[in-house]
Amino acid sequence: AVFKVRLRSAIESGEIVPFYQPLVDLRSRRLVGMEVLARWRHPERGILPPSDFIAHAEHGGLIGPLFQGLLRQACRDAMRWPDGLKIAVNLAPRQLQDASIAGCVLDVLSETGFSPLRLELEVTETGIVRDLGTAKKVLAMLRAAGIRIALDDFGTGYASLRMVKELAVDRLKIDRSFVVALASAPESGRYVSAIIGLARALGLATTAEGIEDTASAKRIGAMGCDLGQGYYFGRPSPAAALTEWMEQAE
Numbered sequence: 001a002v003f004k005v006r007l008r009s010a011i012e013s014g015e016i017v018p019f020y021q022p023l024v025d026l027r028s029r030r031l032v033g034m035e036v037l038a039r040w041r042h043p044e045r046g047i048l049p050p051s052d053f054i055a056h057a058e059h060g061g062l063i064g065p066l067f068q069g070l071l072r073q074a075c076r077d078a079m080r081w082p083d084g085l086k087i088a089v090n091l092a093p094r095q096l097q098d099a100s101i102a103g104c105v106l107d108v109l110s111e112t113g114f115s116p117l118r119l120e121l122e123v124t125e126t127g128i129v130r131d132l133g134t135a136k137k138v139l140a141m142l143r144a145a146g147i148r149i150a151l152d153d154f155g156t157g158y159a160s161l162r163m164v165k166e167l168a169v170d171r172l173k174i175d176r177s178f179v180v181a182l183a184s185a186p187e188s189g190r191y192v193s194a195i196i197g198l199a200r201a202l203g204l205a206t207t208a209e210g211i212e213d214t215a216s217a218k219r220i221g222a223m224g225c226d227l228g229q230g231y232y233f234g235r236p237s238p239a240a241a242l243t244e245w246m247e248q249a250e
C-alpha cells in the first residue's frame with residue numbers, strides 16, 4: 001500500500017520517464033524509430049527498470065495513468081525528431097481488456113499533434129488470450145485510427161497462429177531468446193528463419209530483438225527480417241542522449 005502511494009506520486013510528478021532504443025532497417029541500416037522503455041527516475045534509488053514497477057502499476061490500477069504520461073512524453077520528444085521516425089510503445093496485458101484505452105491513446109495524439117501513422121503499439125499474447133473478444137475490439141479501434149500493432153516476444157507464447165489470424169496484427173517481434181541463441185547455437189537460425197517465413201507468408205513485417213553483434217545483424221538481415229533492435233545498434237537511452245542517432249537519421 002505504501003508502495004502504491006509512492007508509485008502514484010511518481011507518476012503524477014513525472015518520475016516515470018521514457019528511455020529509447022533504436023529500431024534499425026536491416027537492409028539500409030538506417031534508423032527508422034525507437035522503442036519506448038519505461039524507467040523510474042527515483043530520487044533516492046536511481047534509475048529503476050520496468051521489472052521493478054510495471055507489474056505493480058498494472059495490478060494496482062495505475063497502468064493507465066503511467067502509460068498515458070509515458071506516451072505523452074514520448075510524443076513530445078518525437079515531435080522534435082526527424083519526420084517519419086516512429087515510436088513503439090508497450091501495452092500491458094490488462095490494457096487490452098479495457099476498451100477505454102483507444103480513446104486514451106487518441107486523446108494524447110490530438111493533444112500533442114503526433115501522427116497516429118508514426119505510432120506502433122506492442123502487445124503480448126498474454127493480454128490477448130485472457131479476453132480475446134475485448135482485445136480484438138480494442139486493437140480494431142486502434143488500427144482504424146492508423147496505429148500499427150506489433151505482437152511482442154513472438155514465439156514464446158501459445159496459440160500464436162490463432163492470435164495472429166484473429167487480430168490482424170501488422171508486425172511480429174521475434175523474441176530475443178531466439179536471436180541471442182544464434183551466437184552459441186547456430187541451429188537456432190532455423191527458428192528465426194521459420195518465423196520470418198511465416199510472417200512473410202502472412203504479409204506481416206518483422207523485427208528481431210536482442211541483436212548483440214554484427215554477425216547476427218548480417219545473418220538475420222540476409223534471412224529477410226525487416227528491422228533489428230539490440231545492444232549492437234544501441235542501448236535504451238534517455239532522450240537527451242539521442243542527438244547522435246538523430247543526426248544520422250537526418
Ligand code: G
Nearest residue numbers: 036037038049050051054070090091092236
Ligand atoms: O527496458 P527493459 O528491457 O528492461 O524492459 C523490460 C521489459 O519491460 C520488456 O519486456 C518491456 O516490454 C517491458 N516494458 C518496458 N516499458 C514498458 C511500458 O511502458 N509498459 C509495459 N507494459 N511494459 C514495458
Ligand code: G
Nearest residue numbers: 037153176209210211212229230231232236
Ligand atoms: O520485451 P521487450 O522487447 O519490450 O524487452 C526489451 C528489453 O530487452 C529491455 O529491457 C532491453 O533492455 C532488453 N534488451 C534490448 N536489447 C537487448 C539485447 O541486445 N540483448 C539483451 N540481452 N537484452 C536486450
Ligand code: NA
Nearest residue numbers: 035090122152
Ligand atoms: Na516491447
Ligand code: MN
Nearest residue numbers: 152153173209
Ligand atoms: Mn519483446
